[in-house]
Amino acid sequence: MKKPLFHSLPPAGHKIPLRLLFGCIGNRSQENRDRAIERIIRYLGGRKAFYLSSGRAALWLYLKALSIFKPERKEVIVPAYTCPSVVSAVFKAGLTPVLCDNNLDDFGYELREFENKLGRKTLAAIAVHLYGVPVRVDDIQELCRSNGAALVEDAAQAFGNSFLGEKDVKLGMKGDAGFYSFGRGKPVSILHGGLLVVTSDEVFREAGKIAQGLKTDNASVQYCLALSTYALFSNPTLYWIPQMIPFLNLGGTVFEPEFETSRGLSVAASFLETMLAGLEKEKEIRGTNSKWYSDNLSQACFRHIGLRGEYPYLRYPLIIDDRDLRACILEKLVAEGTGATGSYPTPLNQLPKLREVLADDTEYKCAKKIAESIVTLPVHSGVSAANRENIMSIIRQVLNAN
Numbered sequence: 001m002k003k004p005l006f007h008s009l010p011p012a013g014h015k016i017p018l019r020l021l022f023g024c025i026g027n028r029s030q031e032n033r034d035r036a037i038e039r040i041i042r043y044l045g046g047r048k049a050f051y052l053s054s055g056r057a058a059l060w061l062y063l064k065a066l067s068i069f070k071p072e073r074k075e076v077i078v079p080a081y082t083c084p085s086v087v088s089a090v091f092k093a094g095l096t097p098v099l100c101d102n103n104l105d106d107f108g109y110e111l112r113e114f115e116n117k118l119g120r121k122t123l124a125a126i127a128v129h130l131y132g133v134p135v136r137v138d139d140i141q142e143l144c145r146s147n148g149a150a151l152v153e154d155a156a157q158a159f160g161n162s163f164l165g166e167k168d169v170k171l172g173m174k175g176d177a178g179f180y181s182f183g184r185g186k187p188v189s190i191l192h193g194g195l196l197v198v199t200s201d202e203v204f205r206e207a208g209k210i211a212q213g214l215k216t217d218n219a220s221v222q223y224c225l226a227l228s229t230y231a232l233f234s235n236p237t238l239y240w241i242p243q244m245i246p247f248l249n250l251g252g253t254v255f256e257p258e259f260e261t262s263r264g265l266s267v268a269a270s271f272l273e274t275m276l277a278g279l280e281k282e283k284e285i286r287g288t289n290s291k292w293y294s295d296n297l298s299q300a301c302f303r304h305i306g307l308r309g310e311y312p313y314l315r316y317p318l319i320i321d322d323r324d325l326r327a328c329i330l331e332k333l334v335a336e337g338t339g340a341t342g343s344y345p346t347p348l349n350q351l352p353k354l355r356e357v358l359a360d361d362t363e364y365k366c367a368k369k370i371a372e373s374i375v376t377l378p379v380h381s382g383v384s385a386a387n388r389e390n391i392m393s394i395i396r397q398v399l400n401a402n
């Protein structure tokens with residue numbers, strides 16, 4: 001299949017129904033906001049929650065509130081391979097991130113190392129459901145409990161997904177806290193917002209006091225215009241334009257120590273609630289596309305994460321152990337605008353800016369391995385059967401040429 005000129009798929013995303021968005025502009029009252037958040041919580045399976053400006057603001061709020069109860073505990077365990085925003089939130093809460101290697105099965109923790117990192121100073125550990133892959137959190141949770149540390153599930157990339165074999169338990173709902181992001185490239189990608197869910201009444205109360213002191217976002221019109229522009233440029237025929245603009249750094253991984261912590265926009269909360277109606281269909285499509293890659297990319301040089309059945313990954317994580325082959329495949333897939341990405345380029349302790357701040361020269365073997373071998377493939381509802389076939393045929397061409 002020949003690549004159409006100026007055609008590029010986004011790595012993740014979904015249609016943004018602008019009619020529904022503008023319909024939400026009128027829903028800015030506190031009452032509407034509370035009702036929207038209540039419905040979102042009910043969708044997740046109940047719990048006390050806060051809606052904030054971003055996922056990292058949600059994590060920051062939890063860590064700040066939890067610190068009040070255990071001020072002597074200053075460390076937070078973070079996977080060595082993950083999104084750098086997690087570490088920004090830890091620093092902003094006045095705490096110290098302690099990295100721990102990932103495992104290669106579900107990108108969760110390497111358990112023996114995790115056990116060694118847990119100590120009397122550990123306030124919390126963060127389990128990250130990267131690309132929507134469900135991390136088996138039960139062992140981590142048990143270790144945390146016996147240590148007196150809290151388990152936080154980072155479900156920023158996994159809103160709406162469930163634990164394997166536990167259809168009714170959503171990712172983010174097993175830990176002492178969980179958080180979600182609704183930023184760019186997330187399961188519900190509306191450019192704004194983060195949700196924190198908390199188990200403990202006491203921590204919830206303290207978090208409530210902190211949240212009351214936060215500024216309330218109310219730039220609703222600017223938000224709707226920004227989201228409309230995003231919706232326009234997420235179209236495959238136009239997505240190459242923002243990709244060409246260097247300062248947007250689409251797909252780039254940067255550590256930003258500072259970020260805003262405010263109560264989320266009411267119009268975004270309301271829009272999020274209306275987007276729930278289409279989420280199951282989106283998940284079904286992501287599940288079907290994921291299964292297709294799993295069934296069709298069966299060459300011995302590939303490794304697959306998870307059960308290889310239908311599961312709604314946010315992006316399909318394909319592992320190609322041969323570094324040179326992976327580099328060739330990735331380069332070609334990116335050049336052809338297929339929506340494939342190489343994800344985070346290094347473990348956190350080797351990222352520019354973070355390297356100096358973390359000052360940790362440990363070699364995290366699995367984290368390094370993931371960074372060097374992962375290719376994520378798009379599974380969202382904008383991916384057609386022809387797009388998938390194109391991805392497969394590009395991969396075959398590279399394999400045949402090597």
Ligand SMILES: Cc1ncc(COP(=O)(O)O)c(C=O)c1O
Nearest residue numbers: 054055056083085154156181183
């Ligand atoms: C795994 C993970 N955690 C946390 C975050 C932070 O979310 P936000 O960008 O809404 O602050 C992100 C967002 O990119 C993420 O991918």
